[in-house]
Amino acid sequence: MLKGKSFDETFVAGIRISLQMRRVLRFCLWIAAVYLVLSAAVAAFLVHGTLHPGRRALPPEAEAEACRVASRLQSRLTDIEIEAPDHVALRGWYIQPERGNGEAVILFHGLSDNRMGTVGYAELLLRHGYAVLMPDARAHGLSGGDLATYGVVERYDIQRWFEWIESASHPHCIYGLGESMGAAQLLQAVGVEPGFCAVVAESSFSDFREIAYDRMGQQFGAGPLVGRTVLRPVVEIALLMTRYEYHLDLTDASPVDAVMKTRVPVLLIHGQVDSNIPVRHSRMIRAQNSEVQLWEVPGADHCGAISVAPAELEQRVISWFAAHQKTGTVVQVRAATAN
Numbered sequence: 001m002l003k004g005k006s007f008d009e010t011f012v013a014g015i016r017i018s019l020q021m022r023r024v025l026r027f028c029l030w031i032a033a034v035y036l037v038l039s040a041a042v043a044a045f046l047v048h049g050t051l052h053p054g055r056r057a058l059p060p061e062a063e064a065e066a067c068r069v070a071s072r073l074q075s076r077l078t079d080i081e082i083e084a085p086d087h088v089a090l091r092g093w094y095i096q097p098e099r100g101n102g103e104a105v106i107l108f109h110g111l112s113d114n115r116m117g118t119v120g121y122a123e124l125l126l127r128h129g130y131a132v133l134m135p136d137a138r139a140h141g142l143s144g145g146d147l148a149t150y151g152v153v154e155r156y157d158i159q160r161w162f163e164w165i166e167s168a169s170h171p172h173c174i175y176g177l178g179e180s181m182g183a184a185q186l187l188q189a190v191g192v193e194p195g196f197c198a199v200v201a202e203s204s205f206s207d208f209r210e211i212a213y214d215r216m217g218q219q220f221g222a223g224p225l226v227g228r229t230v231l232r233p234v235v236e237i238a239l240l241m242t243r244y245e246y247h248l249d250l251t252d253a254s255p256v257d258a259v260m261k262t263r264v265p266v267l268l269i270h271g272q273v274d275s276n277i278p279v280r281h282s283r284m285i286r287a288q289n290s291e292v293q294l295w296e297v298p299g300a301d302h303c304g305a306i307s308v309a310p311a312e313l314e315q316r317v318i319s320w321f322a323a324h325q326k327t328g329t330v331v332q333v334r335a336a337t338a339n
Contacts, residue, residue, distance in 0.1 A: 016100025039231075049245065050238075051147045054112045058141055062116050066093055066134075068121060073126040073227035074098045082164050084138065084145075084157045091142040092135030092161070095122060096169065101129035103197075103325070105173040106161055111148070111301065114141030120306055121177055128262040128318055130175075133165050134284070136287035137182065149245065150181060150208055150253040151188035162196070173197035175321050180204070180277065181302045190264040198324035200317055201255075202269040203303045206281040208253040209235065213280060224278075267293045267320045271300030271308070293320075327337035 063079070070077040076095045082090050094113055105125050107118035115134040122132045138145030138157055147153075156174075166173060176199040178186035183201035189194055205211035211236045214225030220226055227235060241247050259266055266289070270282035280298060285293040295316060300308040 108178030
């Protein structure tokens, strides 16, 4: 006769295993529910901070300092205010050399900064005869607006600035130069304003979701893999909250998509040891358009090219603009670029 457990013993053992599995399942569901609740709480905090970055107001002496820079370079500074498509007031300075080269560059600053953050580039360009427009981004400096949208709305602000400078001074060419957030906004703007003769973007992100993964990983001293996996629910919940609470789709903030379709010449600059926005973002943008040029700066951190290699930066930027100088009016340039 075969030895073995009786039917009753087997049945009881099965029930025990089933109960244990249910306990494990309930525990896992409880952990998942707690994790989602915590993710939602973290996401809500991140959404508010992301859309409402710290506003660095212009100090009282800022305009006097800018006027001194302009005077030293035989240039004239004008305070400008225009209206965005959604009626937000946008403010900036326009500095025009007395003996300019007939061309202009619009400068775009980084997150939580203001137009003073582009003074170094303004001096560089004024020395070469370019007029410079230094606007405050919306929700920054003295410009209006409550939300920073990382290019979703700002691309149209940039188009308005382009139209203003075109109308005000009729330059032969209008160029753009931006850093960090300003670089990302500028790259998105070429998708709606094809009249730029050429642009330079330093330390741009490739798209908002990708930089969000980086930001989540950076909180733990890790790379984007943490954001793509363990902390992905935080990112996705934050994007959903932004969409439904603010009617804003931040996944539309995608320089890589804009550059993929543009015919505007683009020079990307990125520090190889950028700890804020890793260099792979510019590599991703470059990979989508074979006409885009990328200068990776050895030893440079975030927006650090002007500190690490100032002479080479100046040479590359001025050469890039000169190489894409076009004859005729800006209207003709826009039409030729769009076709």
